Amino acid sequence: MTPRLKALSVHLLTATGAVLSMLAMLAAVQGEWSKMFLWLLVALIVDGVDGPLARHFDVKKNWPTYDGVIMDMIVDYLTYVFIPAYALFMSGLLPGWTGWLAIIAIVYGSVLYFADTRMKTRDYSFAGFPACWNMLVLVLFALKPVWWVSLLLVIVLTVTMFTNVKFIHPVRTTRWRLVSLPMTAGWVFFAGWAVAVDFHPESWAHWGLVITSLWLMCAGFVQQLTEPRT
Numbered sequence: 036m037t038p039r040l041k042a043l044s045v046h047l048l049t050a051t052g053a054v055l056s057m058l059a060m061l062a063a064v065q066g067e068w069s070k071m072f073l074w075l076l077v078a079l080i081v082d083g084v085d086g087p088l089a090r091h092f093d094v095k096k097n098w099p100t101y102d103g104v105i106m107d108m109i110v111d112y113l114t115y116v117f118i119p120a121y122a123l124f125m126s127g128l129l130p131g132w133t134g135w136l137a138i139i140a141i142v143y144g145s146v147l148y149f150a151d152t153r154m155k156t157r158d159y160s161f162a163g164f165p166a167c168w169n170m171l172v173l174v175l176f177a178l179k180p181v182w183w184v185s186l187l188l189v190i191v192l193t194v195t196m197f198t199n200v201k202f203i204h205p206v207r208t209t210r211w212r213l214v215s216l217p218m219t220a221g222w223v224f225f226a227g228w229a230v231a232v233d234f235h236p237e238s239w240a241h242w243g244l245v246i247t248s249l250w251l252m253c254a255g256f257v258q259q260l261t262e263p264r265t
Contacts, residue, residue: 159207163195174248
């Protein structure tokens with residue numbers, strides 16, 4: 036296969052995220068939350084591998100006709116933000132006005148964040164919460180905390196999108212990557228387990244989700260506190 040065809044194949048892989056988002060949305064409309072999260076997990080895996088492949092095959096040089104960054108942003112907004120926000124609202128985890136407040140904060144704040152040219156730091160981490168609402172909402176479905184805990188998490192993370200609080204990129208942030216990559220793989224495994232048992236409240240997958248989520252949420256901030264001052 037020529038370098039051009041390899042680059043095109045990466046673009047086509049990224050584009051499958053649009054199909055996966057449609058499948059997730061159709062499941063969400065039917066209230067089939069486990070099926071919805073299954074498609075979102077597949078989309079998350081695709082999003083995790085297409086970036087390294089794009090850099091490896093130099094898609095900007097070998098197939099510049101398609102802008103992979105724009106394509107990725109479109110798919111990410113659907114799978115990371117829009118569909119999870121819909122699920123959070125329709126699930127009843129945030130009743131009444133709390134649901135309205137949450138979805139407005141999520142979709143409005145996230146579209147501004149996605150357009151922010153300062154969202155990446157020098158070490159390829161994220162400045163502010165990277166709008167990974169698909170991951171947060173899945174954990175909320177699994178743990179089902181009281182409504183004010185869910186609302187507080189949504190508000191705090193929305194606010195952090197507009198700060199310089201650091202969040203790691205599990206693949207591109209090199210510091211502690213030997214821990215971050217297994218933690219990310221663990222999160223995907225436990226998320227798939229939770230989905231497979233339809234978020235059964237006694238599943239051990241929930242403990243795995245808590246531990247891996249705490250690492251992914253807090254590692255960047257700890258790195259920020261411990262970075263040598265220049």
